[in-house]
Amino acid sequence: MDEPGVDPKNVVRIFDTTLRDGEQSPGASLTSAEKIDIARQLARLGVDVIEAGFPAASPDDLEGVRRIAQEVGTADGPIICGLARANKNDIDKAWEAIKDAAKPRIHTFLATSDIHLEHKLRMTREQVVQRTREMVSYARALCEDVEFSPEDAGRSDPGYLVEVLTVAIESGATTLNIPDTVGYLSPDEYGALMEQLIAETPGGDRVIWSVHCHDDLGMATANTLAGLAAGARQAEVTINGIGERAGNTSLEEVVMAIHTRPTFYHLSTNIDTTQLARTSRMVSNFTGIVVQPNKAIVGANAFSHEAGIHQDGMLKHHMTYEIMTPETVGLSQSNLVLGKHSGRHAFRVRLKDLGVELGEDELNQAFDRFKELADKKKLVTDADIEALIADEFYGPEEVFSLAGLQVACGQPGMPTATIKLTGPDGQDHLAAAIGTGPVDAAYQAIDQIIATPATLVEYRVNAITEGIDALGEVTVRIRRNDDDSPRTFGGHGADTDIIVASAKAYLSALNKLLAYTGYQDRKPEGEASTVRVNAAVPAN
Numbered sequence: 033m034d035e036p037g038v039d040p041k042n043v044v045r046i047f048d049t050t051l052r053d054g055e056q057s058p059g060a061s062l063t064s065a066e067k068i069d070i071a072r073q074l075a076r077l078g079v080d081v082i083e084a085g086f087p088a089a090s091p092d093d094l095e096g097v098r099r100i101a102q103e104v105g106t107a108d109g110p111i112i113c114g115l116a117r118a119n120k121n122d123i124d125k126a127w128e129a130i131k132d133a134a135k136p137r138i139h140t141f142l143a144t145s146d147i148h149l150e151h152k153l154r155m156t157r158e159q160v161v162q163r164t165r166e167m168v169s170y171a172r173a174l175c176e177d178v179e180f181s182p183e184d185a186g187r188s189d190p191g192y193l194v195e196v197l198t199v200a201i202e203s204g205a206t207t208l209n210i211p212d213t214v215g216y217l218s219p220d221e222y223g224a225l226m227e228q229l230i231a232e233t234p235g236g237d238r239v240i241w242s243v244h245c246h247d248d249l250g251m252a253t254a255n256t257l258a259g260l261a262a263g264a265r266q267a268e269v270t271i272n273g274i275g276e277r278a279g280n281t282s283l284e285e286v287v288m289a290i291h292t293r294p295t296f297y298h299l300s301t302n303i304d305t306t307q308l309a310r311t312s313r314m315v316s317n318f319t320g321i322v323v324q325p326n327k328a329i330v331g332a333n334a335f336s337h338e339a340g341i342h343q344d345g346m347l348k349h350h351m352t353y354e355i356m357t358p359e360t361v362g363l364s365q366s367n368l369v370l371g372k373h374s375g376r377h378a379f380r381v382r383l384k385d386l387g388v389e390l391g392e393d394e395l396n397q398a399f400d401r402f403k404e405l406a407d408k409k410k411l412v413t414d415a416d417i418e419a420l421i422a423d424e425f426y427g428p429e430e431v432f433s434l435a436g437l438q439v440a441c442g443q444p445g446m447p448t449a450t451i452k453l454t455g456p457d458g459q460d461h462l463a464a465a466i467g468t469g470p471v472d473a474a475y476q477a478i479d480q481i482i483a484t485p486a487t488l489v490e491y492r493v494n495a496i497t498e499g500i501d502a503l504g505e506v507t508v509r510i511r512r513n514d515d516d517s518p519r520t521f522g523g524h525g526a527d528t529d530i531i532v533a534s535a536k537a538y539l540s541a542l543n544k545l546l547a548y549t550g551y552q553d554r555k556p557e558g559e560a561s562t563v564r565v566n567a568a569v570p571a572n
């Protein structure tokens with residue numbers, strides 16, 4: 033497709049809020065190690081801004097944002113942004129968390145719709161204007177880069193929005209973001225609103241206008257593109273479109289629309305599109321939120337051609353049914369990547385191509401896993417290598433690790449699993465259980481050792497590559513039984529043995545739950561630890 037010359041005025045800044053609005057999705061809780069890994073991957077992807085979290089939410093959230101600011105917010109890296117309600121405490125916390133980044137940004141927000149003013153804030157319109165003035169000025173005194181969002185702008189009176197946004201600019205805001213918080217508007221309405229605000233807000237030519245849409249009516253991507261067509265030059269998006277309720281605008285959809293239709297949109301981004309598939313997989317694996325197969329750009333079927341007529345067309349010329357190639361989004365066509373005769377050097381080079389950087393010890397560890405896999409599987413693909421790396425190095429801190437697993441199953445029979453886990457005490461523990469199937473038996477055996485009451489709410493298996501020797505990938509989500517919150521914990525495991533992959537996924541979710549509940553030293557004195565290792569079954 034033809035590329036127009038890139039006019040700097042038409043470069044859209046990609047503001048990724050996967051770690052903030054995305055993490056607010058039901059069930060998407062990430063450990064701080066996972067947040068850092070995602071932030072690093074977002075930097076590799078080339079996003080301009082990472083909204084790393086909401087520091088006032090908890091000391092853990094503040095710490096998570098601070099680590100991202102310190103480790104990913106380098107001079108040549110992205111802007112690191114922290115969200116704050118329009119009050120001094122939130123703004124102070126956000127600043128504390130992001131100030132070590134080379135390019136910090138405070139993002140403060142205050143609702144402007146009458147519904148929010150009356151029922152949530154219990155403030156008058158005048159009070160909201162006054163608070164905007166005070167808090168944007170306060171944030172600006174701390175940080176040169178300040179973004180202001182009138183929450184629920186989509187249902188706010190446009191005339192009143194102009195008044196509030198004018199005050200935000202006068203008080204030092206450098207980016208004005210217009211959220212359709214509840215995904216209510218149609219693309220025509222959202223585009224017209226954006227056009228009106230840009231035209232009527234005095235000083236509007238001195239700031240960056242930003243779009244932030246939710247997908248309640250399935251219009252987030254269309255609304256975002258309409259806002260950009262109306263003059264906005266920042267898009268707030270999440271990987272895989274995860275977020276509150278129906279989610280946020282999906283990063284990959286907006287980026288690929290702009291990339292695939294340059295002569296229509298006349299826009300460009302700084303995104304390395306070949307990192308899209310990888311980033312999508314990482315976010316899905318870490319959050320436990322599975323991407324639907326027909327999801328645009330990153331769904332498993334997005335580049336599959338099943339119908340005979342389509343296959344025939346594709347064989348004649350790929351452009352008959354393909355508007356973008358799988359390679360553009362980082363899906364490798366070549367199956368043969370490495371095999372059992374490949375050496376350490378070839379493995380290292382392949383990892384580098386995939387954007388994975390490992391220290392010498394980690395490389396050795398990964399190479400051993402690769403050799404094991406190559407013994408079982410003839411062809412080891414990029415997807416296999418990524419799954420292996422994710423399995424080995426990403427994921428929660430290991431409280432319990434899998435030391436052994438044996439199952440007996442069949443028909444008729446009593447599916448039985450024997451499991452050995454190494455616990456936080458460094459000891460191995462054994463348990464055996466009978467279940468409805470081998471996975472159920474393995475999970476029951478794990479439950480006997482880790483006495484943390486949790487319910488399995490989702491279990492999915494996926495073959496990473498085709499073929500009988502494919503690496504199986506299992507994603508699970510669990511919920512703590514004695515907890516009223518909707519928070520669930522995702523886990524992920526990969527192995528050529530699907531029962532082993534299932535046990536690893538369940539353990540990784542349990543490890544996350546244990547890390548979240550503060551399994552060790554954070555327990556007040558005298559209170560029983562959340563982790564009760566069933567000491568009656570030591571391995572030796």
Ligand code: KIV
Binds near residue numbers: 183244246
């Ligand atoms: O949807 C929304 O209104 C938000 C704001 C905090 C920007 O996420």
Ligand code: ZN
Binds near residue numbers: 211244246
């Ligand atoms: Zn939002």
